[in-house]
Amino acid sequence: MQRLMSLGILAPALMALAAPTQAQTVFVSTQLRPIEEATVVRQELLKDAGQVDYVVEEPPQFAVRMEAERQAGKRTVSLVGALHGELSPLADNDTLEPLDDLAKKLAADGMPQSVLDLGKLGKPTQQYIPWMQATYVMAAKKEALQYLPAGADVNALSYDQLIDWGKALQEATGQPQIGFPAGPKGLMARYFQGYFYPSFTGGVVRTFQNADAAAGWEKLKALWTYVTPNSTNYDFMQEPLAAGEVMVAWDHIARLKNAISATPDDYVVFPAPAGPKGRGYMPVLAGLAIPKGAPDKDGAIKVIEHLTTPDVQLLTAARVGFFPTLNVDLPPDLDPGVALLAGGVTATQAAKDAVISLLPVGLGDKGGEFNKVYMDSFQRIVLQNEPVAAVLEEESAVLAKLMTDTKAPCWAPDASSDGPCPVQ
Numbered sequence: 001m002q003r004l005m006s007l008g009i010l011a012p013a014l015m016a017l018a019a020p021t022q023a024q025t026v027f028v029s030t031q032l033r034p035i036e037e038a039t040v041v042r043q044e045l046l047k048d049a050g051q052v053d054y055v056v057e058e059p060p061q062f063a064v065r066m067e068a069e070r071q072a073g074k075r076t077v078s079l080v081g082a083l084h085g086e087l088s089p090l091a092d093n094d095t096l097e098p099l100d101d102l103a104k105k106l107a108a109d110g111m112p113q114s115v116l117d118l119g120k121l122g123k124p125t126q127q128y129i130p131w132m133q134a135t136y137v138m139a140a141k142k143e144a145l146q147y148l149p150a151g152a153d154v155n156a157l158s159y160d161q162l163i164d165w166g167k168a169l170q171e172a173t174g175q176p177q178i179g180f181p182a183g184p185k186g187l188m189a190r191y192f193q194g195y196f197y198p199s200f201t202g203g204v205v206r207t208f209q210n211a212d213a214a215a216g217w218e219k220l221k222a223l224w225t226y227v228t229p230n231s232t233n234y235d236f237m238q239e240p241l242a243a244g245e246v247m248v249a250w251d252h253i254a255r256l257k258n259a260i261s262a263t264p265d266d267y268v269v270f271p272a273p274a275g276p277k278g279r280g281y282m283p284v285l286a287g288l289a290i291p292k293g294a295p296d297k298d299g300a301i302k303v304i305e306h307l308t309t310p311d312v313q314l315l316t317a318a319r320v321g322f323f324p325t326l327n328v329d330l331p332p333d334l335d336p337g338v339a340l341l342a343g344g345v346t347a348t349q350a351a352k353d354a355v356i357s358l359l360p361v362g363l364g365d366k367g368g369e370f371n372k373v374y375m376d377s378f379q380r381i382v383l384q385n386e387p388v389a390a391v392l393e394e395e396s397a398v399l400a401k402l403m404t405d406t407k408a409p410c411w412a413p414d415a416s417s418d419g420p421c422p423v424q
Contacts, residue, residue, distance in 0.1 A: 024053040025299035029081035030062045031132075031286045032320055037254070040319045049306040050299055059086055063365035066291070070095050075293040079300035084118060084285045085359040085367075087128050091121040097290040097297065098125035099304075106308055110327045119287055128287030129304050132313070132322035135283050136190060137344040139237075139256050139269050144247040147172055155347050157273040159199070159219055166226025169247060176228040179246035182378070185235040187252050189371035192378065194282025194357040195250075196220065199275030203414040204357060205421045208399055209392035216275060217381050217388045224382050232383070241267075252284070253341045257321035261337030269344030271351055278355035280413075281348050285359075286322070317342075355413050362408030373399045396423045 032041050033056040046052045057065065062082060069075050070093060080087070090096050103116050103126040111130065119128045140154070147168040148154060152161045162178075169177035182188040193204050200216030201207035234240055237251035238259035249256070250272060260267050271279060288307065290300045306312060313324035318335050323342060330342055348354070363370050377395045380386040400423040410421035 024051045025078045025296045025303055026053045026055060026076055027079040027081065027300075027303060028055045028057055028062065028065070028077045030057060030059045030083065030086055031081050032056070032322075033058070037320050044319060045307065045312060045316060046303070049303050052299075052303055059083075060365050060368050062086065063089065063367075066090060066095070067093075067365075069291070073293070075291055075295055077291055078294040078296040079303055080289050080291065081131060081286060082289070083359055084121075084128075084287060085361040085363070087287055087289055088121050088361045089364050090289065090291070091123055091127040095292050096127045097292055097294065098127070099129055099290065100126045102126070102129055102301065102304060105305075106326070109308075110310075111308070111325055112327050115285070115325050118285060128289035129308060130325035131286045131288045131307060132316055133283065133285050133325055134253050134322045135281055135345055135348055136187070136194065136250065136252050136272065137256070137269050137341065137348060138248065138250045138272055139241065139260060139267050139344070140248040141241070141266055142268055144169060144177065145268065154268060154270045156279075156351070157270070159223065159273045159275050162273045163219075163223050163226065165248070166223065170226050173247075176226050177247040178223070178227045179234060179237055179240050179249045180227060180231045181234050181237050181249075181251050181255065182231045183233050183235040187255070188378070189374050190252075190282055191250060192374040193360065193371075195272045195280040196275075197374075198280030198355040198357045198413050199273070199277055202277035202355065205399065205403060205410060206414045206424050208423050209396040210424060212276070213392060214388050217377075217392075219275070220378075221382055221385075253345065254321035257337060257341060260340055261335050264336040264340050267337075267340060269340050271344070271348040274351075274353050278353040279348075279351045280355045280357055281351070282357045282359065283349075285325075357413050358411045360408070361411045363402075363406050366402060366406050369402055370399075373402070399423050 032038055038056050042054050046054060069077065107113055107116055115130045119126055119130050121127045147165060149161050149164040166178045180188055196216060197204045201210060201212040207213055228246055230245065236255040237249035238256050240246045241249050242259040242262060272281060288304045290297055294300055310326055310328050313326050313328060317323050318338055321338060321341060323345065330339060360367060360370055373395050377391055380391045381388055403420040407420050410417040414421060
């Protein structure tokens with residue numbers, strides 16, 4: 001059996017809120033939003049959990065909704081599911097119910113204390129219950145392996161080796177074979193924040209415009225020579241992989257799952273490449289929390305207990321590609337594609353040169369603006385070929401103002417700060 005390693009650090013709107021159906025627990029989530037995933041949640045993961053109204057919202061709208069309900073002093077939402085960084089502002093506003101009793105029960109059931117402790121969000125009480133975890137990996141068609149540079153280990157690639165691999169693939173096939181989810185709804189911003197910047201600079205915010213960052217952008221420009229231009233249209237890399245449009249791709253494991261599960265014997269899954277500062281990776285931890293004043297606290301507790309049972313945790317892995325927070329063995333009859341993804345996650349977490357980059361914390365509803373800085377830099381430097389130094393100088397001013405306005409302190413891998421994270 002394969003055991004997945006635990007992540008060790010790791011109001012106008014109010015007027016628009018629909019009244020919940022009577023006797024239903026309203027569960028608002030920023031996770032599992034795509035229609036296929038949301039359908040699995042409603043029809044399978046929440047089966048036997050009582051009457052639950054599962055509502056999905058984009059992170060910015062989620063932040064607005066929760067703040068609107070807080071200010072109005074009237075809750076319609078009984079349970080929230082969101083990322084660690086999205087729950088942090090709610091804890092800072094003292095708007096989450098303490099869940100210490102649930103945490104003790106789950107610790108006894110096999111949830112690692114190191115993972116549970118993340119759910120305290122720096123507070124003395126349990127603010128959320130870790131729900132599911134994931135990360136981002138690379139996947140490739142096995143037929144692409146024959147073009148790897150001599151001596152390269154697919155589980156320990158460098159950026160130079162990835163570039164050489166892309167060049168060999170393009171020469172062999174006549175077209176670029178590497179793809180990234182750089183489309184309108186893709187997760188490319190997380191690539192820059194969790195992979196590119198940590199690998200080349202050892203930071204994300206502090207190091208935004210230093211010499212290491214400039215050198216990294218030049219390297220990315222070299223890589224992009226072998227990346228398909230269609231990447232700017234890709235939101236999920238499973239579709240172009242399955243369609244044969246690309247042979248190598250980077251994405252969130254849940255957005256690679258369908259292609260790999262369909263034909264698992266055709267793929268390898270492996271960590272993202274390393275740069276001069278190490279192998280950046282971003283663990284993704286989603287949690288379940290109950291807002292203070294929730295109209296159905298008992299129902300919310302029942303849902304949390306249900307979603308954190310071993311059977312439902314394993315079903316979540318099998319059906320949507322997010323892995324358990326419970327320390328459970330993945331069964332031998334697990335979907336081979338999910339098992340393959342699990343192996344890629346484990347290889348990423350176990351990499352000796354791993355540089356862990358946490359999801360942004362403290363930005364409140366400004367997360368979209370934070371992402372835009374990195375995506376704008378990418379578009380200007382890589383796609384439009386503007387001078388690296390000039391772009392980084394201009395975008396660093398935008399980033400610095402954002403950090404000052406939100407007063408967000410630094411998070412890993414940046415060194416901690418007493419006040420807003422400085423841009424150096």
